[in-house]
Amino acid sequence: MLPDQFSTDFLQVAYRPDLGQLTGRWLRSVTEPELHQGYEALRQAARHHRCGHWLIDSRRRTNRSFNGPEWVTTQFLPRVQQELGTPLSVCFLVLPDYLSNLPASAHEAAGSAVQFARFLDEGAANAWLASRQVATT
Known part of the structure; x- marks a missing residue:
């Protein structure tokens, strides 16, 4: 998989394109401005590729001292969904200690135009994304 422009x-x-999936892999911890830039x-890649199925690997992003997850x-995500005009499904790969500290309401309600979930395992994340693609076609 070659890096995108x-x-x-x-x-x-x-x-x-074979999976209809956009992948973002954080390579290190980032500052808040870098989080927004990333x-x-x-968003730009999703618009360019017209892609509403994302896998975001945030396991290398260990600095979570600001409120990035809530903003995202x-x-x-709701803004991106409106711009794309199609349902948006996003899965986040996270570290175990991060997942254990999340509130029970961490997943978006069924039927929402923005669906997201958090996973420890990339295989499970890809299976969830594939199921979302079937549900939206």
Whole structure:
């Protein structure tokens, strides 16, 4: 999988046309401005590839001292979904200690135009994305 033109030095962005999936892999911890810049790169890639199925690997992004996850799920993803005009399914790969500290309401309600889930295992994340693609076709 070759990096996409939207990659940065801290986020590798790749589009998989065979899977209809956009992948973003954080390469290190980032500052808050870099977090916003990285998600903007993902937004641009999603628009370019017309892709509403994302896998975001945040396991290397261990600095979570600011409120990035809330901004991503409550503000950023709904805006991207509106721009794409199609349902948006996003899975996040996270570290076990991060997943254990999440509230029970971490997943978006069924029927929402933005669906997201968090996983420890990339295989399970890809299976979830594949099931979302079947559900939206």
